[in-house]
Amino acid sequence: MTTTAPLLDEQICFALYSASRALTARYRELLEPLGVTxxxxxxxxxxxxxxxxxxxxxxxxxxxxxxxxxxxxxxxxxxxxxxxxxxxxxxxxxxxxxxxxxxxxxxxxASIPAGVCEATGLDPAALVALQQQIATVAAHVRATL
Amino acid sequence: MTTTAPLLDEQICFALYSASRALTARYRELLEPLGVTxxxxxxxxxxxxxxxxxxxxxxxxxxxxxxxxxxxxxxxxxxxxxxxxxxxxxxxxxxxxxxxxxxxxxxxxASIPAGVCEATGLDPAALVALQQQIATVAAHVRATL
DNA sequence: CACAACTAGATTGCACGCAACTTACTGGAG
DNA sequence: CTCCAGTAAGTTGCGTGCAATCTAGTTGTG
Missing domain, CATH: 1.10.10.10 (Winged helix-like DNA-binding domain superfamily/Winged helix DNA-binding domain)
Incomplete structure (x- = not known):
């Protein structure tokens, strides 16, 4: 039995890290003309x-x-x-x-979030559900000291 | 009708950004003794x-x-x-x-990911489902140029 | 061969994140 | 009143992320 390193693509943290950067990049191009990060x-x-x-x-x-x-x-x-x-x-x-x-x-x-949400390819209901699930995980992780 | 700014807690991007940092912080404390970020x-x-x-x-x-x-x-x-x-x-x-x-x-x-996964409070099946959902969103956002 | 277009990495500059520390102010114990 | 622990914000140092630019090596075209 060999010690198996966990696969990159199976890691929830990498999924979050990667998705966060992808979505932030979307905001960036819309915020950049306003000079705001x-x-x-x-x-x-x-x-x-x-x-x-x-x-x-x-x-x-x-x-x-x-x-x-x-x-x-x-x-x-x-x-x-x-x-x-x-x-x-x-x-x-x-x-x-x-x-x-x-x-x-x-x-x-005001119009930026709608455009970014659309880019996710999810309908509003699914997006809200996903957002709440992620927020719950984050809260749980933060609470587990 | 007033222009309503979107609420912070409703934004999927903030949920991802916040959750990513919370989970990375978990990895940080376990990786720090090894001198790796x-x-x-x-x-x-x-x-x-x-x-x-x-x-x-x-x-x-x-x-x-x-x-x-x-x-x-x-x-x-x-x-x-x-x-x-x-x-x-x-x-x-x-x-x-x-x-x-x-x-x-x-x-x-090798033992780090298991501990971090546990801190999410989700069972492995739910975690995999969530991870795949997030990866799909990221891929979709990245593809929507 | 000459030379322009292309490509892989490295470098520079700037804005985060975060740990560690400092400064300035506050409130309480004696 | 004094002193001292506690607190809010600022500062420093370092490691990312990412845009923009640079360097060196490669490939295609005549």
Missing amino acids: YPQYLVLLVLWEEGPSTVSHLGERLHLDSGTLSPLLRRLESAGHLTRARTADDERVVEVSLTPSGDALREAT | YPQYLVLLVLWEEGPSTVSHLGERLHLDSGTLSPLLRRLESAGHLTRARTADDERVVEVSLTPSGDALREAT
């Missing part, structure tokens, strides 16, 4: 949905730490899409707020 | 499975370009896990081969 777009999604947020809150929603968010937010700030300000209440906390420019991107990007 | 592990998987490969072949299997692979292979080479050599037949082509050290990692990592 996919992770930056995710931050904007949270801000559009939930309004002004702290860096920590963005980190919780996206599962990213300050090491990733700080420079990313700095770039969005210098692009004029948002502002950062220490709160008066607690000087450690930075509140991130959209500028009109950042708000305007909401309409400019 | 997850993308490096993927390269090793191909080499274990298919033997000596060209850089292009690795790129096709993993959907990575030379800009990513060249430095990654250089690090695996200086770690002593593989060798790179221009082929005599065509001097443009670089063939990547495992060293005994790279071969040895096969056994050292």
Whole structure:
């Protein structure tokens, strides 16, 4: 009996890694004309949905730490899409707020997800089911420490 | 009727992006003692499975370009896990081969996937079904140019 | 042979992710 | 009030991903 290495194509992690990059590439070509990257777009999604947020809150929603968010937010700030300000209440906390420019991107990007979803070749119902299944797996993996 | 921004938690791409990072984090903590990263592990998987490969072949299997692979292979080479050599037949082509050290990692990592799969909370059958569904989506997205 | 079009890898530059560390501020115990 | 553990964000360093460019080797065409 030989020790069998697991096959690449059988690995759920590679499927996720590979699919994530393929879909992100789709977003990239649609976001590029707007000068926004996919992770930056995710931050904007949270801000559009939930309004002004702290860096920590963005980190919780996206599962990213300050090491990733700080420079990313700095770039969005210098692009004029948002502002950062220490709160008066607690000087450690930075509140991130959209500028009109950042708000305007909401309409400019509104049609992007539909096009990307179509590229998956799945109907909306199947897509939602798949998305929820993947989210459940991610939550389970994150919880299993 | 207002323009509604899509919700973060409804996006299939974010689910994939998030799940991919969560699972990769699992691999990271198991691979870290071996001094290997997850993308490096993927390269090793191909080499274990298919033997000596060209850089292009690795790129096709993993959907990575030379800009990513060249430095990654250089690090695996200086770690002593593989060798790179221009082929005599065509001097443009670089063939990547495992060293005994790279071969040895096969056994050292053999038990990792099982542990990670368990952390997903899905039984093997469901995991295979999910993996294939995701791979199909990725292939479809990649094909839709 | 000469030479242009093509190809395989490598290099450069930039934006993530993430670990490890630092800085600045807060709140509580004594 | 002091001190000190705790916390939020920023910084540093390294390894990807990926676009764009470069280099060297190959192939076809006259």
